[in-house]
Amino acid sequence: MTRIIFTLTFSLFCGLLFSQTADELLRDLQQATTAKEKMLINFQIAETYMRGGDREKAIDFARTAHQSSIEQSNNGMAARSAYLIGDAYERLRNDRNAETWYKTCLNFAKTAGDFDLIVQSVKKRSKIATKDGNYRRAYEINQEAFDFFSGKGTSISDLEGKYENQKVILDREKRVLVEEKNRLEREIASMAAERDQLSTDKTHLESRQQELVQQKAKVEEQISEKEQALVSVAEEKRKVEEVAQQKEAALKNLSREKLIQEAALNAAKKESAEAELAVQQEKSLREQEKSLREKTLLQALLGGAIGALILFFMTLLYLSSRRAKSSLQRKNKLIEMERERSDELLFNILPKSIGEELKEFGKARARKFEQATVLFTDFKNFTKISETLSPEDLVAEIDRCFKGFDFIISQYPDIEKIKTIGDAYMCASGLNEGGSSPDNLLRAALEMQEFLDEQKVERQRLGKPYFEARIGLHTGPVVAGVVGVNKFAYDIWGDTVNIAARMEAQCEEGRINISETTYNLVRYSFECTYRGKVEAKNKGAIDMYYVERELAGSGVYS
16 A cells, blocks of 8 residues: 555656656756655656656666665665666666666565566566577576566466556546645635735725825814814904993993983894804804814724724734745755755765764764674776876776765665775675674675676777776674764774785785685675685785675575
8 A cells, every 4th residue: 555655646746747847857856855855856857868868867867866765765766766777778778787777676676566667677687688699597587577476476467457456546546636736726826816806905905095194184174274263253252242341331421311222222233243143153163063073074084094004014914924934934944954965964974873973972982893794896907007097087987986886885775885095995784783794795796896897898999998806805893983073984993804905905806805704604695616725914824715606596685
Protein backbone atom coordinates (compact mmCIF):
# COMPACT_ATOMS: atom_id res chain seq x y z
CA MET A 1 0.00 0.00 0.00
CA THR A 2 2.89 2.37 0.81
CA ARG A 3 4.41 1.74 -2.64
CA ILE A 4 1.03 2.43 -4.29
CA ILE A 5 0.70 5.75 -2.43
CA PHE A 6 4.25 6.72 -3.37
CA THR A 7 3.64 5.78 -7.02
CA LEU A 8 0.42 7.83 -7.09
CA THR A 9 2.12 10.84 -5.48
CA PHE A 10 5.07 10.56 -7.83
CA SER A 11 2.82 10.22 -10.90
CA LEU A 12 0.74 13.26 -9.92
CA PHE A 13 3.86 15.32 -9.20
CA CYS A 14 5.39 14.37 -12.55
CA GLY A 15 2.09 15.08 -14.33
CA LEU A 16 2.06 18.61 -12.94
CA LEU A 17 5.66 19.17 -14.11
CA PHE A 18 5.49 17.53 -17.58
CA SER A 19 4.49 20.82 -19.19
CA GLN A 20 7.47 22.65 -17.69
CA THR A 21 10.72 23.31 -19.49
CA ALA A 22 14.14 22.37 -18.14
CA ASP A 23 14.81 26.02 -17.20
CA GLU A 24 11.58 26.22 -15.21
CA LEU A 25 12.41 22.96 -13.44
CA LEU A 26 15.89 24.26 -12.59
CA ARG A 27 14.29 27.33 -11.00
CA ASP A 28 11.94 25.05 -9.05
CA LEU A 29 14.96 23.04 -7.89
CA GLN A 30 16.62 26.19 -6.51
CA GLN A 31 13.44 27.02 -4.58
CA ALA A 32 12.87 23.46 -3.28
CA THR A 33 13.22 23.14 0.50
CA THR A 34 12.89 19.44 1.32
CA ALA A 35 15.19 16.58 0.31
CA LYS A 36 12.24 14.63 -1.11
CA GLU A 37 11.14 17.56 -3.30
CA LYS A 38 14.72 18.04 -4.58
CA MET A 39 14.95 14.31 -5.35
CA LEU A 40 11.70 14.34 -7.39
CA ILE A 41 12.63 17.54 -9.29
CA ASN A 42 16.11 16.18 -10.11
CA PHE A 43 14.47 13.04 -11.53
CA GLN A 44 12.00 15.15 -13.55
CA ILE A 45 14.84 17.30 -14.96
CA ALA A 46 16.66 14.09 -15.96
CA GLU A 47 13.53 12.87 -17.77
CA THR A 48 13.17 16.25 -19.52
CA TYR A 49 16.77 16.16 -20.78
CA MET A 50 16.28 12.53 -21.79
CA ARG A 51 13.30 13.46 -23.94
CA GLY A 52 15.27 16.38 -25.38
CA GLY A 53 18.16 14.08 -26.39
CA ASP A 54 20.77 15.48 -23.92
CA ARG A 55 21.84 12.12 -22.42
CA GLU A 56 24.86 13.48 -20.50
CA LYS A 57 22.80 16.01 -18.54
CA ALA A 58 20.10 13.40 -18.00
CA ILE A 59 22.72 11.11 -16.43
CA ASP A 60 24.03 13.89 -14.13
CA PHE A 61 20.60 14.80 -12.71
CA ALA A 62 19.45 11.16 -12.50
CA ARG A 63 22.58 10.33 -10.48
CA THR A 64 21.76 13.17 -8.08
CA ALA A 65 18.21 11.82 -7.70
CA HIS A 66 19.60 8.29 -7.23
CA GLN A 67 22.00 9.39 -4.48
CA SER A 68 19.24 11.37 -2.72
CA SER A 69 16.87 8.37 -2.85
CA ILE A 70 19.53 6.14 -1.24
CA GLU A 71 20.00 8.68 1.57
CA GLN A 72 16.23 8.69 2.13
CA SER A 73 16.00 4.85 1.90
CA ASN A 74 13.58 5.29 -1.01
CA ASN A 75 14.24 2.04 -2.89
CA GLY A 76 11.50 2.69 -5.45
CA MET A 77 12.99 5.98 -6.61
CA ALA A 78 16.51 4.51 -6.45
CA ALA A 79 15.36 1.81 -8.89
CA ARG A 80 13.64 4.29 -11.24
CA SER A 81 16.62 6.69 -11.36
CA ALA A 82 19.07 3.78 -11.90
CA TYR A 83 16.91 2.52 -14.80
CA LEU A 84 16.89 6.01 -16.37
CA ILE A 85 20.70 6.21 -16.12
CA GLY A 86 21.03 2.75 -17.69
CA ASP A 87 18.69 3.79 -20.51
CA ALA A 88 20.76 6.95 -21.14
CA TYR A 89 24.03 4.96 -21.29
CA GLU A 90 22.42 2.43 -23.62
CA ARG A 91 21.36 5.23 -25.98
CA LEU A 92 24.93 6.55 -25.81
CA ARG A 93 26.00 3.01 -26.85
CA ASN A 94 27.90 2.55 -23.60
CA ASP A 95 26.64 -0.97 -22.91
CA ARG A 96 29.09 -1.62 -20.08
CA ASN A 97 27.77 1.24 -17.92
CA ALA A 98 24.22 0.55 -19.06
CA GLU A 99 24.46 -3.06 -17.82
CA THR A 100 25.89 -1.87 -14.47
CA TRP A 101 23.02 0.56 -13.89
CA TYR A 102 20.36 -1.90 -15.03
CA LYS A 103 21.80 -4.31 -12.47
CA THR A 104 21.62 -1.59 -9.80
CA CYS A 105 18.01 -0.95 -10.82
CA LEU A 106 17.24 -4.68 -10.48
CA ASN A 107 18.67 -4.82 -6.95
CA PHE A 108 16.69 -1.81 -5.70
CA ALA A 109 13.53 -2.95 -7.53
CA LYS A 110 13.76 -6.31 -5.71
CA THR A 111 14.02 -4.51 -2.36
CA ALA A 112 11.11 -2.20 -3.26
CA GLY A 113 9.02 -5.07 -4.69
CA ASP A 114 8.58 -3.24 -8.00
CA PHE A 115 7.93 -6.24 -10.26
CA ASP A 116 7.48 -4.11 -13.37
CA LEU A 117 10.96 -2.60 -13.07
CA ILE A 118 12.41 -6.05 -12.27
CA VAL A 119 11.02 -7.39 -15.56
CA GLN A 120 12.15 -4.31 -17.53
CA SER A 121 15.73 -4.33 -16.14
CA VAL A 122 16.05 -8.10 -16.75
CA LYS A 123 14.91 -7.62 -20.37
CA LYS A 124 17.46 -4.82 -20.87
CA ARG A 125 20.35 -6.80 -19.34
CA SER A 126 19.42 -9.89 -21.34
CA LYS A 127 19.29 -7.78 -24.51
CA ILE A 128 22.79 -6.38 -23.86
CA ALA A 129 24.21 -9.85 -23.14
CA THR A 130 22.60 -11.22 -26.32
CA LYS A 131 23.94 -8.27 -28.31
CA ASP A 132 27.48 -9.14 -27.07
CA GLY A 133 26.91 -12.79 -28.05
CA ASN A 134 27.04 -13.89 -24.39
CA TYR A 135 23.99 -16.16 -24.49
CA ARG A 136 24.99 -17.98 -21.34
CA ARG A 137 24.98 -14.68 -19.44
CA ALA A 138 21.58 -13.83 -20.90
CA TYR A 139 20.29 -17.19 -19.69
CA GLU A 140 21.72 -16.63 -16.19
CA ILE A 141 20.08 -13.17 -15.98
CA ASN A 142 16.66 -14.55 -16.91
CA GLN A 143 17.12 -17.56 -14.62
CA GLU A 144 17.96 -15.22 -11.72
CA ALA A 145 14.71 -13.29 -12.29
CA PHE A 146 12.76 -16.57 -12.58
CA ASP A 147 14.25 -17.81 -9.28
CA PHE A 148 13.32 -14.51 -7.59
CA PHE A 149 9.70 -14.65 -8.72
CA SER A 150 9.50 -18.37 -7.88
CA GLY A 151 10.83 -17.65 -4.39
CA LYS A 152 8.15 -14.96 -3.97
CA GLY A 153 5.47 -17.41 -5.09
CA THR A 154 4.52 -15.11 -7.98
CA SER A 155 3.75 -16.10 -11.56
CA ILE A 156 3.57 -13.88 -14.65
CA SER A 157 -0.22 -14.08 -14.65
CA ASP A 158 -0.22 -12.99 -10.97
CA LEU A 159 1.94 -10.00 -11.92
CA GLU A 160 -0.40 -9.06 -14.75
CA GLY A 161 -3.40 -9.29 -12.42
CA LYS A 162 -1.69 -7.18 -9.74
CA TYR A 163 -0.66 -4.66 -12.38
CA GLU A 164 -4.23 -4.30 -13.66
CA ASN A 165 -5.61 -3.98 -10.10
CA GLN A 166 -3.00 -1.35 -9.27
CA LYS A 167 -3.79 0.53 -12.46
CA VAL A 168 -7.54 0.64 -11.64
CA ILE A 169 -6.83 1.88 -8.08
CA LEU A 170 -4.35 4.50 -9.30
CA ASP A 171 -6.76 5.74 -12.01
CA ARG A 172 -9.54 6.09 -9.44
CA GLU A 173 -7.34 7.93 -6.93
CA LYS A 174 -5.93 10.09 -9.74
CA ARG A 175 -9.46 11.20 -10.66
CA VAL A 176 -10.10 12.14 -7.01
CA LEU A 177 -6.89 14.20 -6.94
CA VAL A 178 -7.78 15.92 -10.24
CA GLU A 179 -11.21 16.85 -8.82
CA GLU A 180 -9.54 18.21 -5.67
CA LYS A 181 -7.12 20.22 -7.85
CA ASN A 182 -10.05 21.69 -9.83
CA ARG A 183 -11.88 22.57 -6.59
CA LEU A 184 -8.80 24.38 -5.28
CA GLU A 185 -8.49 26.31 -8.56
CA ARG A 186 -12.13 27.39 -8.27
CA GLU A 187 -11.57 28.55 -4.69
CA ILE A 188 -8.52 30.54 -5.80
CA ALA A 189 -10.57 32.22 -8.54
CA SER A 190 -13.35 33.02 -6.02
CA MET A 191 -10.84 34.54 -3.59
CA ALA A 192 -9.40 36.67 -6.42
CA ALA A 193 -12.92 37.96 -7.22
CA GLU A 194 -13.51 38.79 -3.53
CA ARG A 195 -10.20 40.65 -3.46
CA ASP A 196 -11.24 42.73 -6.48
CA GLN A 197 -14.63 43.48 -4.85
CA LEU A 198 -12.91 44.64 -1.64
CA SER A 199 -10.72 46.94 -3.70
CA THR A 200 -13.82 48.43 -5.41
CA ASP A 201 -15.60 48.88 -2.04
CA LYS A 202 -12.54 50.64 -0.67
CA THR A 203 -12.63 53.13 -3.59
CA HIS A 204 -16.35 53.84 -3.03
CA LEU A 205 -15.79 54.31 0.70
CA GLU A 206 -13.02 56.85 0.10
CA SER A 207 -15.28 58.77 -2.32
CA ARG A 208 -18.20 58.76 0.17
CA GLN A 209 -15.88 59.99 2.92
CA GLN A 210 -14.90 63.03 0.83
CA GLU A 211 -18.61 63.82 0.20
CA LEU A 212 -19.38 63.67 3.95
CA VAL A 213 -16.51 66.03 4.73
CA GLN A 214 -17.89 68.55 2.21
CA GLN A 215 -21.44 68.24 3.64
CA LYS A 216 -20.10 68.77 7.17
CA ALA A 217 -18.42 72.03 6.09
CA LYS A 218 -21.72 73.29 4.56
CA VAL A 219 -23.79 72.46 7.68
CA GLU A 220 -21.28 74.21 9.95
CA GLU A 221 -21.55 77.30 7.71
CA GLN A 222 -25.39 77.24 7.99
CA ILE A 223 -25.21 76.90 11.79
CA SER A 224 -22.95 79.97 11.92
CA GLU A 225 -25.49 81.99 9.88
CA LYS A 226 -28.37 80.97 12.25
CA GLU A 227 -26.41 81.99 15.30
CA GLN A 228 -25.77 85.45 13.76
CA ALA A 229 -29.54 85.80 13.08
CA LEU A 230 -30.31 85.05 16.77
CA VAL A 231 -27.87 87.77 17.83
CA SER A 232 -29.69 90.28 15.54
CA VAL A 233 -33.10 89.40 17.08
CA ALA A 234 -31.74 89.90 20.58
CA GLU A 235 -30.40 93.33 19.56
CA GLU A 236 -33.81 94.38 18.17
CA LYS A 237 -35.51 93.29 21.41
CA ARG A 238 -33.07 95.37 23.43
CA LYS A 239 -33.80 98.47 21.31
CA VAL A 240 -37.58 98.03 21.76
CA GLU A 241 -37.19 97.81 25.53
CA GLU A 242 -35.15 101.07 25.52
CA VAL A 243 -37.90 102.89 23.57
CA ALA A 244 -40.51 101.61 26.06
CA GLN A 245 -38.53 102.95 28.97
CA GLN A 246 -38.22 106.37 27.27
CA LYS A 247 -41.99 106.48 26.68
CA GLU A 248 -42.68 105.58 30.27
CA ALA A 249 -40.58 108.53 31.47
CA ALA A 250 -42.34 110.92 29.10
CA LEU A 251 -45.74 109.85 30.47
CA LYS A 252 -44.99 111.39 33.83
CA ASN A 253 -44.91 114.92 32.26
CA LEU A 254 -48.20 114.64 30.31
CA SER A 255 -51.66 115.59 31.56
CA ARG A 256 -54.10 112.94 32.58
CA GLU A 257 -56.16 113.31 29.41
CA LYS A 258 -53.24 113.48 27.21
CA LEU A 259 -51.77 110.66 29.24
CA ILE A 260 -54.88 108.60 28.66
CA GLN A 261 -54.82 109.36 24.93
CA GLU A 262 -51.14 108.69 24.64
CA ALA A 263 -51.53 105.60 26.82
CA ALA A 264 -54.19 104.25 24.50
CA LEU A 265 -52.06 105.12 21.52
CA ASN A 266 -48.96 103.68 23.10
CA ALA A 267 -50.84 100.56 24.19
CA ALA A 268 -51.86 99.98 20.59
CA LYS A 269 -48.32 100.56 19.41
CA LYS A 270 -46.95 98.33 22.16
CA GLU A 271 -49.40 95.56 21.31
CA SER A 272 -48.39 95.87 17.67
CA ALA A 273 -44.69 95.81 18.58
CA GLU A 274 -45.18 92.88 20.92
CA ALA A 275 -47.14 91.04 18.27
CA GLU A 276 -44.42 91.74 15.72
CA LEU A 277 -41.78 90.65 18.26
CA ALA A 278 -43.73 87.44 19.03
CA VAL A 279 -43.89 86.68 15.32
CA GLN A 280 -40.16 87.25 14.97
CA GLN A 281 -39.43 85.10 18.06
CA GLU A 282 -41.70 82.28 16.80
CA LYS A 283 -39.96 82.45 13.42
CA SER A 284 -36.57 82.37 15.16
CA LEU A 285 -37.60 79.33 17.26
CA ARG A 286 -38.74 77.46 14.15
CA GLU A 287 -35.43 78.21 12.48
CA GLN A 288 -33.55 77.02 15.62
CA GLU A 289 -35.62 73.81 15.68
CA LYS A 290 -34.85 73.22 11.99
CA SER A 291 -31.16 73.88 12.63
CA LEU A 292 -31.22 71.41 15.53
CA ARG A 293 -32.77 68.73 13.35
CA GLU A 294 -30.10 69.33 10.70
CA LYS A 295 -27.40 69.08 13.38
CA THR A 296 -28.84 65.76 14.58
CA LEU A 297 -28.91 64.40 11.01
CA LEU A 298 -25.33 65.56 10.44
CA GLN A 299 -24.18 63.89 13.66
CA ALA A 300 -25.81 60.62 12.56
CA LEU A 301 -24.11 60.81 9.17
CA LEU A 302 -20.76 61.62 10.78
CA GLY A 303 -21.21 58.70 13.21
CA GLY A 304 -21.83 56.29 10.30
CA ALA A 305 -18.82 57.65 8.42
CA ILE A 306 -16.61 57.27 11.49
CA GLY A 307 -17.83 53.67 11.94
CA ALA A 308 -17.07 52.94 8.30
CA LEU A 309 -13.60 54.48 8.70
CA ILE A 310 -12.98 52.37 11.82
CA LEU A 311 -14.01 49.22 9.92
CA PHE A 312 -11.77 50.23 6.99
CA PHE A 313 -8.74 50.80 9.23
CA MET A 314 -9.40 47.50 11.08
CA THR A 315 -9.43 45.75 7.69
CA LEU A 316 -6.14 47.41 6.77
CA LEU A 317 -4.70 46.36 10.14
CA TYR A 318 -5.79 42.75 9.56
CA LEU A 319 -4.30 42.66 6.06
CA SER A 320 -1.07 44.22 7.38
CA SER A 321 -0.96 41.56 10.12
CA ARG A 322 -1.35 38.81 7.51
CA ARG A 323 1.42 40.27 5.38
CA ALA A 324 3.71 40.47 8.43
CA LYS A 325 2.90 36.87 9.33
CA SER A 326 3.57 35.75 5.75
CA SER A 327 6.88 37.63 5.76
CA LEU A 328 7.85 35.97 9.04
CA GLN A 329 7.02 32.54 7.61
CA ARG A 330 9.20 33.24 4.55
CA LYS A 331 12.08 34.34 6.78
CA ASN A 332 11.70 31.22 8.93
CA LYS A 333 11.70 29.13 5.76
CA LEU A 334 14.93 30.83 4.61
CA ILE A 335 16.50 30.17 8.02
CA GLU A 336 15.50 26.50 7.80
CA MET A 337 16.96 26.26 4.27
CA GLU A 338 20.25 27.74 5.48
CA ARG A 339 20.30 25.31 8.40
CA GLU A 340 19.73 22.36 6.07
CA ARG A 341 22.47 23.65 3.76
CA SER A 342 24.85 23.93 6.73
CA ASP A 343 23.98 20.37 7.78
CA GLU A 344 24.58 19.11 4.23
CA LEU A 345 28.03 20.72 4.18
CA LEU A 346 28.88 19.30 7.61
CA PHE A 347 27.69 15.77 6.74
CA ASN A 348 29.56 15.95 3.43
CA ILE A 349 32.80 16.48 5.39
CA LEU A 350 32.12 14.14 8.34
CA PRO A 351 30.16 10.93 8.94
CA LYS A 352 26.61 11.68 10.04
CA SER A 353 27.04 10.38 13.59
CA ILE A 354 30.20 12.45 14.07
CA GLY A 355 28.51 15.53 12.58
CA GLU A 356 25.52 15.16 14.94
CA GLU A 357 27.88 14.86 17.91
CA LEU A 358 29.80 18.00 16.86
CA LYS A 359 26.54 19.95 16.47
CA GLU A 360 25.28 18.90 19.91
CA PHE A 361 28.46 19.05 22.02
CA GLY A 362 30.88 21.16 19.96
CA LYS A 363 33.39 18.29 19.81
CA ALA A 364 33.56 14.60 18.90
CA ARG A 365 35.24 11.90 20.97
CA ALA A 366 37.69 9.46 19.43
CA ARG A 367 36.44 5.90 18.88
CA LYS A 368 38.14 2.56 18.42
CA PHE A 369 36.73 0.01 15.96
CA GLU A 370 37.98 -3.57 16.27
CA GLN A 371 37.22 -4.71 12.71
CA ALA A 372 37.52 -1.96 10.12
CA THR A 373 38.68 -2.47 6.53
CA VAL A 374 40.92 0.20 4.97
CA LEU A 375 41.37 0.72 1.20
CA PHE A 376 44.19 2.63 -0.51
CA THR A 377 44.51 3.45 -4.24
CA ASP A 378 47.51 4.96 -6.00
CA PHE A 379 48.13 5.74 -9.67
CA LYS A 380 50.99 4.09 -11.57
CA ASN A 381 53.66 6.45 -13.04
CA PHE A 382 51.73 9.49 -11.80
CA THR A 383 54.79 11.75 -11.78
CA LYS A 384 55.75 10.76 -15.32
CA ILE A 385 52.24 11.28 -16.68
CA SER A 386 51.88 14.61 -14.88
CA GLU A 387 54.91 15.92 -16.79
CA THR A 388 53.10 15.32 -20.11
CA LEU A 389 49.90 17.16 -19.11
CA SER A 390 49.18 20.82 -18.45
CA PRO A 391 48.29 21.67 -14.82
CA GLU A 392 44.64 22.21 -15.84
CA ASP A 393 44.38 18.85 -17.67
CA LEU A 394 46.15 17.03 -14.81
CA VAL A 395 43.77 18.40 -12.17
CA ALA A 396 40.76 17.72 -14.43
CA GLU A 397 41.78 14.08 -14.96
CA ILE A 398 42.42 13.47 -11.24
CA ASP A 399 39.11 15.15 -10.44
CA ARG A 400 37.30 12.91 -12.95
CA CYS A 401 38.80 9.76 -11.42
CA PHE A 402 38.15 10.77 -7.81
CA LYS A 403 34.58 11.84 -8.60
CA GLY A 404 34.04 8.39 -10.10
CA PHE A 405 35.42 6.80 -6.91
CA ASP A 406 33.17 9.06 -4.78
CA PHE A 407 30.10 7.99 -6.73
CA ILE A 408 30.99 4.29 -6.48
CA ILE A 409 31.41 4.28 -2.68
CA SER A 410 28.29 6.42 -2.24
CA GLN A 411 26.26 3.37 -3.31
CA TYR A 412 27.38 1.55 -0.15
CA PRO A 413 26.14 3.13 3.10
CA ASP A 414 28.80 1.43 5.25
CA ILE A 415 31.77 2.91 3.31
CA GLU A 416 33.24 6.23 4.46
CA LYS A 417 35.64 8.34 2.40
CA ILE A 418 38.57 9.41 4.58
CA LYS A 419 40.74 11.67 2.41
CA THR A 420 42.83 12.11 -0.73
CA ILE A 421 46.57 12.72 -0.57
CA GLY A 422 47.96 13.83 -3.92
CA ASP A 423 47.10 10.96 -6.28
CA ALA A 424 46.20 8.58 -3.40
CA TYR A 425 42.59 7.86 -2.39
CA MET A 426 41.67 6.41 1.02
CA CYS A 427 38.35 5.05 2.28
CA ALA A 428 37.19 2.54 4.90
CA SER A 429 34.24 0.46 6.08
CA GLY A 430 33.30 -0.83 9.52
CA LEU A 431 33.49 2.62 11.14
CA ASN A 432 30.31 2.12 13.13
CA GLU A 433 29.32 0.50 16.41
CA GLY A 434 27.95 -2.62 14.74
CA GLY A 435 30.95 -3.18 12.46
CA SER A 436 30.65 -4.61 8.97
CA SER A 437 32.11 -7.15 6.54
CA PRO A 438 34.71 -6.09 3.93
CA ASP A 439 32.45 -7.40 1.12
CA ASN A 440 31.05 -3.99 0.08
CA LEU A 441 34.49 -2.39 0.08
CA LEU A 442 35.77 -5.16 -2.22
CA ARG A 443 32.80 -4.65 -4.54
CA ALA A 444 33.62 -0.95 -4.64
CA ALA A 445 37.28 -1.77 -5.41
CA LEU A 446 36.23 -3.97 -8.35
CA GLU A 447 33.96 -1.19 -9.65
CA MET A 448 36.84 1.32 -9.34
CA GLN A 449 39.05 -0.86 -11.55
CA GLU A 450 36.19 -1.30 -14.05
CA PHE A 451 35.73 2.48 -14.10
CA LEU A 452 39.44 3.06 -14.74
CA ASP A 453 39.40 0.42 -17.51
CA GLU A 454 36.59 2.36 -19.24
CA GLN A 455 38.54 5.59 -18.87
CA LYS A 456 41.63 3.89 -20.27
CA VAL A 457 39.78 2.79 -23.43
CA GLU A 458 38.42 6.30 -23.97
CA ARG A 459 41.80 8.00 -23.36
CA GLN A 460 43.57 5.57 -25.71
CA ARG A 461 40.99 6.34 -28.39
CA LEU A 462 41.78 10.05 -28.00
CA GLY A 463 45.52 9.39 -27.95
CA LYS A 464 45.93 10.79 -24.44
CA PRO A 465 47.78 9.35 -21.40
CA TYR A 466 45.68 7.44 -18.87
CA PHE A 467 45.86 6.41 -15.21
CA GLU A 468 46.11 2.83 -13.93
CA ALA A 469 45.71 2.22 -10.21
CA ARG A 470 46.96 -0.18 -7.58
CA ILE A 471 44.42 -0.98 -4.85
CA GLY A 472 45.24 -2.53 -1.48
CA LEU A 473 43.03 -3.56 1.49
CA HIS A 474 43.57 -4.81 5.02
CA THR A 475 41.21 -5.47 7.93
CA GLY A 476 41.92 -4.80 11.61
CA PRO A 477 41.47 -2.37 14.53
CA VAL A 478 41.66 1.40 13.97
CA VAL A 479 41.11 4.58 16.00
CA ALA A 480 38.92 7.27 14.36
CA GLY A 481 38.35 10.89 15.33
CA VAL A 482 38.23 14.55 14.33
CA VAL A 483 41.41 16.64 14.51
CA GLY A 484 42.00 20.37 14.16
CA VAL A 485 39.91 23.50 14.79
CA ASN A 486 40.12 25.34 11.48
CA LYS A 487 39.51 23.12 8.44
CA PHE A 488 39.10 20.13 10.79
CA ALA A 489 39.28 16.64 9.29
CA TYR A 490 37.99 13.16 10.09
CA ASP A 491 40.83 10.62 10.03
CA ILE A 492 41.80 7.11 11.16
CA TRP A 493 45.04 5.78 12.68
CA GLY A 494 46.62 2.48 13.59
CA ASP A 495 48.78 -0.33 12.23
CA THR A 496 45.84 -1.47 10.07
CA VAL A 497 46.20 1.74 8.03
CA ASN A 498 49.95 1.09 7.56
CA ILE A 499 49.41 -2.52 6.43
CA ALA A 500 46.67 -1.43 3.96
CA ALA A 501 49.19 1.03 2.48
CA ARG A 502 51.74 -1.84 2.15
CA MET A 503 49.07 -3.94 0.35
CA GLU A 504 48.67 -1.14 -2.18
CA ALA A 505 52.44 -0.66 -2.60
CA GLN A 506 52.99 -4.40 -3.35
CA CYS A 507 50.12 -4.55 -5.90
CA GLU A 508 50.31 -4.61 -9.69
CA GLU A 509 48.52 -1.88 -11.62
CA GLY A 510 44.93 -2.72 -12.50
CA ARG A 511 44.64 -5.28 -9.68
CA ILE A 512 43.39 -5.52 -6.08
CA ASN A 513 45.71 -6.89 -3.37
CA ILE A 514 44.39 -7.98 0.05
CA SER A 515 45.91 -9.40 3.22
CA GLU A 516 45.24 -12.86 4.61
CA THR A 517 43.09 -11.32 7.37
CA THR A 518 40.78 -9.77 4.80
CA TYR A 519 40.86 -12.91 2.64
CA ASN A 520 39.56 -15.08 5.53
CA LEU A 521 36.53 -12.78 5.80
CA VAL A 522 35.64 -12.74 2.07
CA ARG A 523 36.84 -16.09 0.69
CA TYR A 524 33.29 -17.45 0.36
CA SER A 525 32.11 -14.34 -1.55
CA PHE A 526 35.05 -13.61 -3.88
CA GLU A 527 37.39 -15.66 -6.02
CA CYS A 528 41.00 -14.88 -4.97
CA THR A 529 44.47 -16.01 -6.09
CA TYR A 530 47.11 -16.73 -3.44
CA ARG A 531 50.36 -14.88 -4.14
CA GLY A 532 52.41 -16.45 -1.35
CA LYS A 533 54.39 -14.50 1.21
CA VAL A 534 55.44 -11.08 -0.09
CA GLU A 535 57.93 -8.76 1.61
CA ALA A 536 56.34 -5.51 2.87
CA LYS A 537 58.35 -2.51 4.05
CA ASN A 538 58.96 -2.67 7.83
CA LYS A 539 56.42 -5.56 8.12
CA GLY A 540 58.34 -8.56 6.86
CA ALA A 541 56.76 -11.32 4.74
CA ILE A 542 52.93 -11.14 4.59
CA ASP A 543 50.52 -13.58 2.94
CA MET A 544 48.79 -11.73 0.10
CA TYR A 545 45.96 -12.49 -2.33
CA TYR A 546 44.75 -10.98 -5.60
CA VAL A 547 40.94 -10.54 -5.88
CA GLU A 548 39.74 -11.87 -9.25
CA ARG A 549 35.94 -11.50 -9.19
CA GLU A 550 32.82 -11.78 -7.02
CA LEU A 551 31.29 -15.26 -6.80
CA ALA A 552 27.76 -15.70 -8.18
CA GLY A 553 25.01 -15.71 -5.57
CA SER A 554 27.01 -13.84 -2.95
CA GLY A 555 24.43 -11.00 -2.84
CA VAL A 556 24.55 -7.33 -3.69
CA TYR A 557 24.86 -5.93 -0.18
CA SER A 558 26.32 -7.70 2.82
